[in-house]
Amino acid sequence: MGVVDTQALTVQYPRVRALDDLALSIPIGVTGIVGVNGAGKSTLLKVLLGLLRPTAGQARVLGLDPTTDGARVRERVGYMPEHDCLPADVSAAEFVMHMGIMSGLPRTVARERTSDVLRHVGLAEERHRPMGGYSTGMKQRAKLAQAIVHSPELVFLDEPTNGLDPRSRDDMLDLIGRIGHDFGISVTVTSHLLGELERTADNIVVIDGGRLLRASSTADLTHTTGNVLVEVLGPAGCDQVVGQALLDRGIRAWPVGNRIEVQVQSPGTLDVIRDVVVDLGLGLIRVQEVHHTLEEVFSAAGGTR
Numbered sequence: 001m002g003v004v005d006t007q008a009l010t011v012q013y014p015r016v017r018a019l020d021d022l023a024l025s026i027p028i029g030v031t032g033i034v035g036v037n038g039a040g041k042s043t044l045l046k047v048l049l050g051l052l053r054p055t056a057g058q059a060r061v062l063g064l065d066p067t068t069d070g071a072r073v074r075e076r077v078g079y080m081p082e083h084d085c086l087p088a089d090v091s092a093a094e095f096v097m098h099m100g101i102m103s104g105l106p107r108t109v110a111r112e113r114t115s116d117v118l119r120h121v122g123l124a125e126e127r128h129r130p131m132g133g134y135s136t137g138m139k140q141r142a143k144l145a146q147a148i149v150h151s152p153e154l155v156f157l158d159e160p161t162n163g164l165d166p167r168s169r170d171d172m173l174d175l176i177g178r179i180g181h182d183f184g185i186s187v188t189v190t191s192h193l194l195g196e197l198e199r200t201a202d203n204i205v206v207i208d209g210g211r212l213l214r215a216s217s218t219a220d221l222t223h224t225t226g227n228v229l230v231e232v233l234g235p236a237g238c239d240q241v242v243g244q245a246l247l248d249r250g251i252r253a254w255p256v257g258n259r260i261e262v263q264v265q266s267p268g269t270l271d272v273i274r275d276v277v278v279d280l281g282l283g284l285i286r287v288q289e290v291h292h293t294l295e296e297v298f299s300a301a302g303g304t305r
């Protein structure tokens, strides 16, 4: 059993079927739910939290049925909603502590946990300032802090990188990785950007039009291409000389920047690369496996739409 399991889960809004016969199982760890805008990600999280009743099908969260046990699910699960929901005139310290108390923590424990989580998300210094003056990145971190203040077993993060610049997005993804891997909280995080969660998530679930398109470990999805990138040390243009020498030996090779990508046809190919570089009197700096990116995997499969 996963931290989340659904069977034939369907949500029909008046005009749109947001979830359509969705069956998925989310294991312990960090899982990315990826899908274009409108794919049904937020609707799924709302059903899993017991905030929205499905039209048909079942869901289990930590073994509980959110339609009948929503309050118990929300005690054990944290939630970071997608949209800005922070009161402007309240400080992060007051807000997160209030959310901790609402989740059932005694006041003294809530105060301690608040200062811990605000430190973890990097808001220690700003914690007494009203949140209305926060940058988008700080607001996202305050929303994340309130989601984990009660030490949940599982946390749902809905598009936590929305509106962030590239640097803040990387910081947020690192923080999410730490929550998942260092604090032992399972994380289910949504994104409409396919490549974004590749580095952070152990597993990727792709949904499209409310249906499951693919679910797999990230490592399996981005399995190696069977090619290697070779980097050599020598005078300018030496990479082209190596590439030509490999072609002369019947090995497919082509330039990628100042490196050479080589198709490994047999284990002997690696020996040939080494011999060619040595015979030319050059140095071999690195031979590195080439992995697919998630974007490549899905563009090869015709995209998510």
Ligand SMILES: Nc1ncnc2c1ncn2[C@@H]1O[C@H](COP(=O)(O)OP(=O)(O)OP(=O)(O)O)[C@@H](O)[C@H]1O
Pocket: 013, 014, 015, 016, 017, 018, 035, 036, 037, 038, 039, 040, 041, 042, 043, 044, 159, 192
């Ligand atoms: N309360 C609602 N009433 C009617 N239709 C809705 C409602 N909420 C969502 N929808 C529709 O259901 C579909 C799925 O929306 P949902 O918000 O779950 O997708 P999403 O993948 O989270 O996308 P986004 O990131 O843009 O929110 C969309 O077509 C959306 O317009």
